[in-house]
Structure formats: C-alpha cells, structure tokens
Amino acid sequence: MVIPPAAPSAPPPQGGAAGGPAKPVPRRPLGQREQTAWAVLQQVPDPEVPVLSVCDLGIVREVKALDAGVEVVLTPTYSGCPATEVIAQSVHDALAAAGFGPVTVSTRRAPAWTTDWISAEGRRKLRDYGIAPPSGSAAVDDGPRPVAIRIHARGVDCPRCGSAQTERLSAFGSTACKALYRCLSCREPFEHFKPI
Numbered sequence: 001m002v003i004p005p006a007a008p009s010a011p012p013p014q015g016g017a018a019g020g021p022a023k024p025v026p027r028r029p030l031g032q033r034e035q036t037a038w039a040v041l042q043q044v045p046d047p048e049v050p051v052l053s054v055c056d057l058g059i060v061r062e063v064k065a066l067d068a069g070v071e072v073v074l075t076p077t078y079s080g081c082p083a084t085e086v087i088a089q090s091v092h093d094a095l096a097a098a099g100f101g102p103v104t105v106s107t108r109r110a111p112a113w114t115t116d117w118i119s120a121e122g123r124r125k126l127r128d129y130g131i132a133p134p135s136g137s138a139a140v141d142d143g144p145r146p147v148a149i150r151i152h153a154r155g156v157d158c159p160r161c162g163s164a165q166t167e168r169l170s171a172f173g174s175t176a177c178k179a180l181y182r183c184l185s186c187r188e189p190f191e192h193f194k195p196i
C-alpha cells in the first residue's frame with residue numbers, strides 16, 4: 001500500500017505505533033492524481049457508520065493512477081457484508097464524478113480486514129458519535145490512565161462519560177458489526193464497534 005504524504009488523513013500505518021504486524025510498504029511516491037483520489041475517498045462515507053469515511057475505516061488498500069482512469073483496491077470489512085457492494089459503487093461514483101475517467105474498483109480479501117485498520121481519526125470520530133471504538137492492539141492511546149480494576153478483562157468504556165463500568169445488553173446493535181451496551185455510571189445505552 002502507499003501512504004500519501006500530504007493527505008489530511010493517511011491510511012492506517014502498517015507496523016509502527018499501532019503495534020500490528022509489519023507489512024511491506026512500497027516506497028513509490030504518490031502522484032498528484034493519486035493524492036487527489038485519496039482526498040476524494042476521504043469524503044466517501046461507510047454506509048453502516050456514516051461518520052466514518054472508507055479511508056477512516058481502513059478498507060482502501062491501494063489507489064493507482066493509470067494512464068487513463070484510476071484503480072482502487074478495497075478490502076471488505078466483514079465477508080458477506082451487504083455494505084461491500086454499496087461501498088464499491090460509492091467509491092466508483094465519487095471518483096467518476098471527480099473526473100477520474102474509467103474507475104476500476106477491485107477487492108482484495110487477504111490479508112483480511114480487522115478493526116485494527118480503523119485509523120486513530122476514525123476511532124475519535126466513532127467516540128464523538130457515541131459509538132465505543134473497537135478495542136484491540138490499535139486502540140487509541142489516551143496516554144497514562146489510572147489503573148482500574150475491571151469486571152471484564154477487556155472492558156468497553158462508555159463513549160459518553162468514559163466509565164469502564166459497562167454491561168453488554170445484546171450481541172447485536174443496529175448492525176451486525178456493533179453490539180449494544182449500557183453504561184452503569186451515566187445509564188446511557190451505547191453501541192460498541194466489535195473488534196475482529
């Protein structure tokens with residue numbers, strides 16, 4: 001994959017601070033059209049969580065400017081997720097509308113997408129939206145925290161008040177990728193983007 005040097009929100013870093021497995025990163029500099037294409041994709045929302053763009057979600061693996069047109073490689077989030085077709089169409093339409101000419105959207109299923117690919121910016125947007133971001137190796141580093149004894153080994157913090165005292169009400173929220181929780185401190189229900 002390639003990382004646009006000047007894009008406002010780059011694709012998720014591979015390897016580095018996120019702690020994920022290191023992946024080879026091509027060193028080819030991005031052309032102007034590729035940078036512009038990334039900027040266009042930054043505006044394409046995920047249909048299930050519209051607060052996130054497809055870039056925030058980390059599913060855009062590659063953007064290649066061709067002599068004529070542009071090629072985009074997506075990795076679907078959940079296999080069989082009906083949103084995948086919608087996303088591919090949205091990506092195609094956004095780039096075509098931006099004047100990129102023939103747009104090819106292909107999918108790459110390996111390596112499989114995980115919620116670790118959601119960018120730090122995406123996690124912040126989720127929390128601001130009232131959805132607890134997925135926990136995992138790429139979870140947001142909020143800096144030093146007081147040590148708290150949690151009921152569950154991997155608790156889900158309330159996105160509203162930050163309390164770790166939460167309970168799961170249902171394994172499924174408004175979509176299959178989210179679970180329904182309730183905060184025991186502020187009493188508000190919220191959704192949790194399940195880590196995979």
Ligand SMILES: [Zn+2]
Nearest residue numbers: 158161183186
């Ligand atoms: Zn709360």
